[in-house]
Amino acid sequence: MTDVLKVADEAGLVAAVRAALEAGKTLDVTGRGSKRGLGRPSQTDWTLDLSGLSGVTLYEPEELILSAKAGTPIAEIEALLQARGQMLAFEPLDYGPLLGTADAAGTLGGVIACNLAGPRRISHGAARDHALGARAVSGRAEAFKSGGRVVKNVTGYDLPRLFAGSYGTLAVLSEFTLKVLPRPPMAETVVLPGVAPEVAGRAMSAAMGSSCEVSGAAYLPAPVAARIPELNVDVPAVALRLEGFEPSVRARRAMLISVLMPFGAVEVAEDAASAAIWSAIRDVRPFAGTGERAVWRLSTAPSAGPALAAELAETLGAEAYCDWAGGLVWLLLPGEASQAEAVRAALAPHGGHATLVRASAAERAAVPVFQPQEAGLAALTRRVKASFDPRGVLNPGRMYAGM
Amino acid sequence: MTGLRLPEADAGVLARREEIIAALRAIVPGEGVIAQEREMRPYESDALTAYKQLPLVVVLPSTTEQVAQVLRYCHENTIRVVPRGAGTSLSGGALPLADAVLLGMGKFNRVLDIDFPNRCAVVQPGVTNLGITKAVEHENFYYAPDPSSQIACTIGGNVGENSGGVHCLKYGLTTNNVLGVEMVLITGEIVRLGGKHLDAGGLELLSVIIGSEGLLGVVTEVTVRLLKKPDMARAVLVGFPTSEDAGECVARTIAAGIIPAAIEMMDRDAIAAAEAFVNVGYPLDVEALLIVELDGPEAECAHLLEEVSAIARVCNAATLRVSTSEDERLGFWAGRKAAFPAVGRISPDYLCMDGTIPRKALPLVLARMRELSETHGLKCANVFHAGDGNLHPLILYDANKGEMDAAEAFGADILRLCVEVGGVLTGEHGVGIEKRDLMPVMFDEVDLAHQQRLKCAFDAEGLLNPGKVFPTLHRCAELGRMHVSGGQVPFPDLPRF
Ligand SMILES: Cc1cc2nc3c(=O)[nH]c(=O)nc-3n(C[C@H](O)[C@H](O)[C@H](O)COP(=O)(O)OP(=O)(O)OC[C@H]3O[C@@H](n4cnc5c(N)ncnc54)[C@H](O)[C@@H]3O)c2cc1C
Numbered sequence: 001m002t003d004v005l006k007v008a009d010e011a012g013l014v015a016a017v018r019a020a021l022e023a024g025k026t027l028d029v030t031g032r033g034s035k036r037g038l039g040r041p042s043q044t045d046w047t048l049d050l051s052g053l054s055g056v057t058l059y060e061p062e063e064l065i066l067s068a069k070a071g072t073p074i075a076e077i078e079a080l081l082q083a084r085g086q087m088l089a090f091e092p093l094d095y096g097p098l099l100g101t102a103d104a105a106g107t108l109g110g111v112i113a114c115n116l117a118g119p120r121r122i123s124h125g126a127a128r129d130h131a132l133g134a135r136a137v138s139g140r141a142e143a144f145k146s147g148g149r150v151v152k153n154v155t156g157y158d159l160p161r162l163f164a165g166s167y168g169t170l171a172v173l174s175e176f177t178l179k180v181l182p183r184p185p186m187a188e189t190v191v192l193p194g195v196a197p198e199v200a201g202r203a204m205s206a207a208m209g210s211s212c213e214v215s216g217a218a219y220l221p222a223p224v225a226a227r228i229p230e231l232n233v234d235v236p237a238v239a240l241r242l243e244g245f246e247p248s249v250r251a252r253r254a255m256l257i258s259v260l261m262p263f264g265a266v267e268v269a270e271d272a273a274s275a276a277i278w279s280a281i282r283d284v285r286p287f288a289g290t291g292e293r294a295v296w297r298l299s300t301a302p303s304a305g306p307a308l309a310a311e312l313a314e315t316l317g318a319e320a321y322c323d324w325a326g327g328l329v330w331l332l333l334p335g336e337a338s339q340a341e342a343v344r345a346a347l348a349p350h351g352g353h354a355t356l357v358r359a360s361a362a363e364r365a366a367v368p369v370f371q372p373q374e375a376g377l378a379a380l381t382r383r384v385k386a387s388f389d390p391r392g393v394l395n396p397g398r399m400y401a402g403m
Numbered sequence: 404m405t406g407l408r409l410p411e412a413d414a415g416v417l418a419r420r421e422e423i424i425a426a427l428r429a430i431v432p433g434e435g436v437i438a439q440e441r442e443m444r445p446y447e448s449d450a451l452t453a454y455k456q457l458p459l460v461v462v463l464p465s466t467t468e469q470v471a472q473v474l475r476y477c478h479e480n481t482i483r484v485v486p487r488g489a490g491t492s493l494s495g496g497a498l499p500l501a502d503a504v505l506l507g508m509g510k511f512n513r514v515l516d517i518d519f520p521n522r523c524a525v526v527q528p529g530v531t532n533l534g535i536t537k538a539v540e541h542e543n544f545y546y547a548p549d550p551s552s553q554i555a556c557t558i559g560g561n562v563g564e565n566s567g568g569v570h571c572l573k574y575g576l577t578t579n580n581v582l583g584v585e586m587v588l589i590t591g592e593i594v595r596l597g598g599k600h601l602d603a604g605g606l607e608l609l610s611v612i613i614g615s616e617g618l619l620g621v622v623t624e625v626t627v628r629l630l631k632k633p634d635m636a637r638a639v640l641v642g643f644p645t646s647e648d649a650g651e652c653v654a655r656t657i658a659a660g661i662i663p664a665a666i667e668m669m670d671r672d673a674i675a676a677a678e679a680f681v682n683v684g685y686p687l688d689v690e691a692l693l694i695v696e697l698d699g700p701e702a703e704c705a706h707l708l709e710e711v712s713a714i715a716r717v718c719n720a721a722t723l724r725v726s727t728s729e730d731e732r733l734g735f736w737a738g739r740k741a742a743f744p745a746v747g748r749i750s751p752d753y754l755c756m757d758g759t760i761p762r763k764a765l766p767l768v769l770a771r772m773r774e775l776s777e778t779h780g781l782k783c784a785n786v787f788h789a790g791d792g793n794l795h796p797l798i799l800y801d802a803n804k805g806e807m808d809a810a811e812a813f814g815a816d817i818l819r820l821c822v823e824v825g826g827v828l829t830g831e832h833g834v835g836i837e838k839r840d841l842m843p844v845m846f847d848e849v850d851l852a853h854q855q856r857l858k859c860a861f862d863a864e865g866l867l868n869p870g871k872v873f874p875t876l877h878r879c880a881e882l883g884r885m886h887v888s889g890g891q892v893p894f895p896d897l898p899r900f
Pocket residue numbers: 449450485486487488489490491492493495496497508528549550551552555556557558559560561562563564565566567568569616617618620621622623743831832868
C-alpha cells in the first residue's frame with residue numbers, strides 16, 4: 001500500500017518533501033493522475049497528490065498573463081480564458097482518449113511537466129514557449145521562485161521553461177504563470193484529398209513556406225482520415241488550418257488554394273467541423289480505443305515525417321499519421337510489443353526523438369521510454385537532476401532508469 | 404570604475420601568462436591568439452563602455468575542435484574563460500577579466516545549411532543576426548528576432564542574452580526561435596541539443612542555455628527557425644496628451660484580441676530628441692507617441708489599422724497618421740530607431756536601462772521616474788516596447804562631470820521600482836555585471852541557490868564567465884550541501900489513504 005500525501009498549500013508541499021527526505025522515501029508526484037501512464041513506471045514509496053493545490057490566482061487579460069496553482073484543472077483554466085476571448089495558444093493535448101483515462105482531467109502542473117502542445121505548436125510553440133514564472137519545491141524540500149509575471153524577462157536562468165517537460169523530476173510546481181493569447185475569432189480547415197505521402201510532405205512544406213500563416217498542418221493516411229468524419233474523405237488527406245480575423249482568413253484561404261493548386265483541388269471545412277478535426281488530431285483520437293497496443297510519438301524534421309510514417313506503417317504493420325507539418329508522427333503498432341529498436345532505427349537517419357507514450361507498464365519498464373541520450377548529454381542531464389533533487393526523491397526513474 | 408567587485412584575479416594564473424599563451428598557440432595557430440596589449444584593446448569592454456578591463460589573452464578559434472581543446476586546457480589548468488560574440492552586450496556580459504582567456508567567436512561566421520523545406524537554418528554563432536536574414540531573404544524568408552543592434556550582434560550573443568527586438572511581441576524572443584545548438588562544456592565535452600525537429604527531447608536544457616550569458620557553455624552552432632516574410636506591414640503613428648491615454652490604447656488593443664507586430668512608445672523627451680535628430684514629422688506637443696505596426700495580408704492590415712485607429716480615437720488620440728506607403732512607414736520607425744543616438748547627441752553619456760513592468764503600471768512608473776529624476780538631478784528619456792511592458796529609460800549624464808555614480812544609482816532605483824510594481828530587472832539585455840548586485844531585489848537566497856546549482860551542473864569550478872549574473876560567488880560544494888535530520892515523524896498531520 002502506498003501512502004498518499006495530499007497537500008493543500010506550498011507549506012504543506014515543503015513539509016511533504018521534507019518528510020520524504022527524512023524518511024528516505026521517494027515520491028510519485030501527481031496532479032489528478034491523468035497522465036500517470038506516461039513515462040517509465042516509477043517505483044515510489046509515497047504518492048504526493050497536488051490536486052488540493054488548486055485555483056487561478058491571477059488573471060489579467062490585458063497583460064496576457066495567468067497564474068494558477070499547479071493542481072488547477074486545465075479545463076477550468078481554458079473555460080476561464082474562453083470567457084474572455086483568450087486561450088492557451090499551445091493548445092495542450094488531452095491524453096485522456098489515448099490513455100483510456102477520463103477526458104479533460106489534466107491539471108496545469110501536468111500540462112507543464114509534460115510540455116504538452118497541440119497542432120498549433122508549429123506556429124505558436126509548446127507549453128515551454130508560454131512559461132513565464134514558477135513557484136516550486138525542489139527535492140531539497142526548499143520552496144523557491146523563478147521567472148516572473150511579465151511576458152518579457154531574462155533575469156536569471158529560465159527555470160520555468162526548464163520545468164516544462166521535466167516530468168516532475170526536478171521540482172514540484174506549486175504555482176505557475178503562463179502567457180495567454182487572444183483566441184482567433186475565426187478558424188477553418190483547407191483539406192487536400194488524395195495525396196501520397198511524398199506529395200503530402202511537399203504540399204505541407206509549400207503551405208508552411210507561404211505567407212498564409214498556417215496554424216495546423218497534418219497528414220492523415222486513408223484509414224486515419226476515415227476515422228475523422230468531419231474531414232469527409234476516405235482517401236489520404238492533408239489538412240491545413242487558417243485562423244484569425246475574418247478578412248484575413250478569407251484572404252489567406254484564397255492564397256492557400258493557389259499555393260496548393262499544383263497538388264490538386266481542395267475542400268474547406270468551417271467552424272465546428274474545423275474545430276472537430278483539430279481536436280481529433282490533437283488528442284490522438286484516431287488511435288483511441290485500441291486497448292494496450294503500443295503508441296509512439298516521434299518528433300523529427302518535418303520534411304521527413306510523411307515518408308517515415310508510411311515506412312513505419314509498411315514495415316511494422318502499423319498505422320501512423322503526422323501533425324506539425326510532418327514533424328510529429330503518431331504511430332500505432334499492431335500489438336502490445338513496443339518494437340523500440342525498429343522504431344528508433346527508422347527514425348535515426350532523420351534525427352529527432354521517439355517517445356513510447358502508451359504501453360503496458362512491463363513494456364515501459366523494459367525499453368527506454370524516452371529517446372536514449374549520448375553519454376555526455378546523459379551525464380549532464382543527471383547532474384542537472386542532482387542539482388535540484390540530490391537524493392532522487394521526486395519521480396525517480398520516470399524519465400531515465402536510475403535518475 | 405565604481406564599486407563593482409569582480410572576482411579577484413588569480414595571481415598564479417597571471418604569473419603563468421607566457422606559458423598559457425604558448426599552450427593556446429599550440430591549439431589555435433597564427434593570428435588566432437592575441438597577446439599584445441594594443442591588439443587586445445578592442446576587446447577590453449562591450450557596449451557597457453563604462454567598464455573596461457584587458458583580458459589575460461584573446462583567443463579566436465575557428466573550429467569546434469579548437470574550442471573544445473581550449474576549454475579542456477583551461478579546465479585542466481583552472482583558467483577562467485569569458486566568451487564573446489560581437490561585444491554589443493549592454494549589461495557587461497562580455498566584459499573581460501584580468502586572469503581570463505577572452506574567447507572571441509567572431510571567426511565562426513559561416514551559414515552552414517539553409518533548409519527551406521524545413522524552414523530552418525544551421526549557422527555558426529559568429530554570424531550576425533541580420534546576416535541570417537540576408538542569407539535567406541532571396542526566398543522571402545527571415546529570422547524573426549530583431550534587436551536594434553542586428554547589423555552587429557551575433558546569433559551566439561543573442562543566444563547568450565535571449566535577445567528580443569521590437570517585433571518580439573508577436574514573433575517571440577530568441578528562445579522561441581532557436582531549435583537547437585551545439586555547445587562545448589568547460590570540460591571540452593561537446594553536446595548537441597535539438598536540431599531540425601521541434602522540442603529537443605529530454606530535459607529542456609536549451610531553455611536555460613538560451614539566456615545563460617556565457618555561464619553554462621560555449622555555443623558553437625545554432626539551428627534557427629525561419630519565417631516567411633509577411634505580405635506587407637503598415638503602421639499607425641499616434642500622439643496622446645497623456646501617457647495614461649497611450650497605455651489605455653495599448654491595453655484596449657490587446658483586449659480586442661489584436662497582437663500587433665510591434666507597439667512602441669516614446670515619451671516627450673525621447674520624441675523631442677528623435678525629431679531633432681532625424682526630422683520625420685513626429686508631433687512635439689504630445690506626452691506620448693505610439694507606433695503600432697500591423698503585418699500580414701493586405702486585407703488584414705487594412706482591417707486592423709481601422710480597428711486600432713478607432714481604439715486610439717476613443718483613447719483621446721491627439722494626432723493620428725496611418726502609413727500609406729512603405730517610405731512613410733519607415734519614416735515612422737526612423738525616429739524610434741534613432742532614439743539612442745539621438746539621445747547620445749544631446750547628452751555626453753547615457754545609460755540604457757531595461758526593466759519590464761506590467762503595462763498597467765506604466766503611468767505610476769513614469770510619474771515615479773520623474774520624481775527620481777529630480778532626486779538624482781539627472782534627466783531621463785523613455786522608449787518603451789509597450790506591447791510587452793519592456794521599458795528602456797535612457798539616463799542622461801556626463802561622466803566628465805562625475806555624474807556616473809548618480810546615473811547608476813538612478814538606474815538602480817528605476818529597476819527596484821520595476822520589481823516593486825510586479826516587474827523584473829531585465830527584459831532583454833541580460834543581468835551581466837550591470838544588474839548583478841540587484842538580483843537580491845528579485846530573488847532571495849534560496850531562489851538564487853537553485854539557479855547557481857544549475858550552473859554547478861554545467862561548470863563545477865565556476866570557470867566560465869565568473870562575476871557575471873550572480874551577486875555572490877559560492878563554491879559548488881558549499882551550495883550542494885544538504886542537511887536532513889532523520890528520526891522525526893514524517894508528515895504527521897497530512898491525511899493518508
Ligand atoms: C545600439 C544597441 C542596441 C541594442 N538593441 C537591442 C535590442 O533591441 N534588443 C536586445 O535584446 N538587445 C539589444 N542590444 C544588446 C545586444 O546587442 C544583445 O544583447 C546581443 O545579443 C549581444 O550580442 P553580441 O554578439 O554582441 O554578444 P556579446 O556582447 O559579445 O556577448 C553577450 C553575452 O553572450 C555571451 N556569448 C557570446 N557569444 C557566445 C557563444 N558563442 N557561446 C556562449 N556565450 C556567448 C557572452 O559571454 C556575453 O555574456 C543592443 C545593443 C546595442 C549596443
